[in-house]
Amino acid sequence: MNAGHYKMKKGFTLSEVLVTLGILSVIALLTIPAVLKNYKHRVYISQLKKTYSQLTDATQAIMNDEHSTNFYETSAAVPSDCSSDDIKHHKGACYFLTNYLKTIKVNCNVIKQSGDINELCVPAEVKNGSVVLTQYKNLVNGNAGLLNGEYCVQTINGAAICQNHNNGGFVTFNIDINGPLPPNETGRDVFFLKVENDGTIVDVGDTDAAAANCGNPESRGCLRRIMNNGWKMDY
Numbered sequence: 001m002n003a004g005h006y007k008m009k010k011g012f013t014l015s016e017v018l019v020t021l022g023i024l025s026v027i028a029l030l031t032i033p034a035v036l037k038n039y040k041h042r043v044y045i046s047q048l049k050k051t052y053s054q055l056t057d058a059t060q061a062i063m064n065d066e067h068s069t070n071f072y073e074t075s076a077a078v079p080s081d082c083s084s085d086d087i088k089h090h091k092g093a094c095y096f097l098t099n100y101l102k103t104i105k106v107n108c109n110v111i112k113q114s115g116d117i118n119e120l121c122v123p124a125e126v127k128n129g130s131v132v133l134t135q136y137k138n139l140v141n142g143n144a145g146l147l148n149g150e151y152c153v154q155t156i157n158g159a160a161i162c163q164n165h166n167n168g169g170f171v172t173f174n175i176d177i178n179g180p181l182p183p184n185e186t187g188r189d190v191f192f193l194k195v196e197n198d199g200t201i202v203d204v205g206d207t208d209a210a211a212a213n214c215g216n217p218e219s220r221g222c223l224r225r226i227m228n229n230g231w232k233m234d235y
Helices: 014-065 093-100 208-212 222-228
Strands: 103-106 124-127 130-133 143-145 151-155 160-165 171-176 190-195 201-203
Touching (some): 014 093, 014 171, 014 190, 093 151, 093 160, 208 222
Antiparallel strands (some): 124 130, 151 160, 160 171, 171 190
């Protein structure tokens, strides 16, 4: 064969390869954090929607079972009391959460006598040989306290749900959509909800003003903002 028919193909020089790799590295540094942030937000939203749906189904279920069109006329909307050995006399948070949600842990926001950290559904750590509950943070990196409630459970999907019967007579839920797992930050995986008369679940800060100021220290209004944005976390 005629060797003259072949032409030498020019390859990249070392300097060209290094420049290209440098450009790709810069692009990666600029884009990867945003990609990871968007991915985490999608995971949070997916978990939030599941928990919201479960609570909505639960409030409607107890209203149907007790033949009421008003959630506040059901046995869920009273102070928690499960002290009786007869379940027929159980009422409030301990009755509602354990009977209308599928749970893997109950009464799980308090440290038990055993001191077993695995019995908790809220963040905790071991300090000096003792289990202590971990404080939550808010969107401005302030202290947001603990996940409190009259009674708390962890669902089969991993969410920690705490119910309160407030002085005004209304029922609220403090939820951590992934339990003890991070980030343990209000407005990210922690939200504050309340129940309307018809069993609808809404944000405790259920106003446009609260939604616009979702970065407030208590992060109230974040659920409303997410729902207004078509279940997207834009903050």
